[in-house]
Amino acid sequence: MSETRQEHWDNVFTTKAEEAVSWFQATPETSLRLIHACHLATDAFILDVGAGASHLPDALLGEGFTKIAVLDVSAAALERTRTRLGNRGRAVRFIVADIAAWQPEFPVDLWHDRAALHFLTEPRDREAYADAMRRAVKPGGFVLISGFAPSGPERCSGLPVLRADQDAIATLLGADFTLLDAFEEDHRTPSGEQQRFVFTRFQRRR
Numbered sequence: 001m002s003e004t005r006q007e008h009w010d011n012v013f014t015t016k017a018e019e020a021v022s023w024f025q026a027t028p029e030t031s032l033r034l035i036h037a038c039h040l041a042t043d044a045f046i047l048d049v050g051a052g053a054s055h056l057p058d059a060l061l062g063e064g065f066t067k068i069a070v071l072d073v074s075a076a077a078l079e080r081t082r083t084r085l086g087n088r089g090r091a092v093r094f095i096v097a098d099i100a101a102w103q104p105e106f107p108v109d110l111w112h113d114r115a116a117l118h119f120l121t122e123p124r125d126r127e128a129y130a131d132a133m134r135r136a137v138k139p140g141g142f143v144l145i146s147g148f149a150p151s152g153p154e155r156c157s158g159l160p161v162l163r164a165d166q167d168a169i170a171t172l173l174g175a176d177f178t179l180l181d182a183f184e185e186d187h188r189t190p191s192g193e194q195q196r197f198v199f200t201r202f203q204r205r206r
């Protein structure tokens with residue numbers, strides 16, 4: 001039987017050191033810059049989809065945000081974050097779920113995704129992702145999605161990815177979401193490779 005998504009990612013997060021994974025960032029600077037551009041109140045609800053063991057919640061807590069949720073298919077990934085945050089983690093909601101099958105349980109002001117959507121290569125899964133996003137994001141809320149650009153790598157963590165530009169992401173989200181920012185940027189992996197990413201920021205119409 002082939003490995004499930006959860007098995008793949010739990011295996012990654014239990015066997016690889018934090019800084020050994022290609023997507024590692026000590027500080028997610030570009031995501032933070034895009035979040036700052038949204039001018040959210042500190043009680044805004046921020047959901048990080050496919051959060052892995054990212055340091056984004058650490059940074060958001062440090063900025064005074066009080067309503068943060070991290071969602072990932074890998075319980076092992078989220079456990080790393082929970083351990084790292086210690087007592088500060090009490091303010092964070094941890095959700096173990098496959099985003100292609102998740103039913104949102106609360107409205108969010110900001111949906112953030114760095115390098116998770118691009119693993120959904122099947123149209124059915126991408127549609128399910130977009131449906132979950134549309135159910136979760138409030139009118140006037142923001143969506144930040146980044147992933148491998150059309151000239152980026154074809155695989156990540158040994159899995160095929162669907163590389164996409166801003167137009168493809170905008171089409172997936174639908175006409176209710178206005179594109180506010182889009183640009184490409186290279187991510188330098190811990191082993192020194194360059195990976196071309198596209199970053200997008202959308203706002204839902206009110």
Ligand SMILES: C[S@@+](CC[C@H](N)C(=O)[O-])C[C@H]1O[C@@H](n2cnc3c(N)ncnc32)[C@H](O)[C@@H]1O
Binds near residue numbers: 053072119
């Ligand atoms: C490349 S890592 C990026 C992690 C994090 N966003 C970051 O920037 O460090 C991709 C993450 O997406 C998660 N993931 C992959 N497919 C998923 C799915 N269908 N539902 C939820 N999470 C998923 C993986 O477990 C992994 O943590």
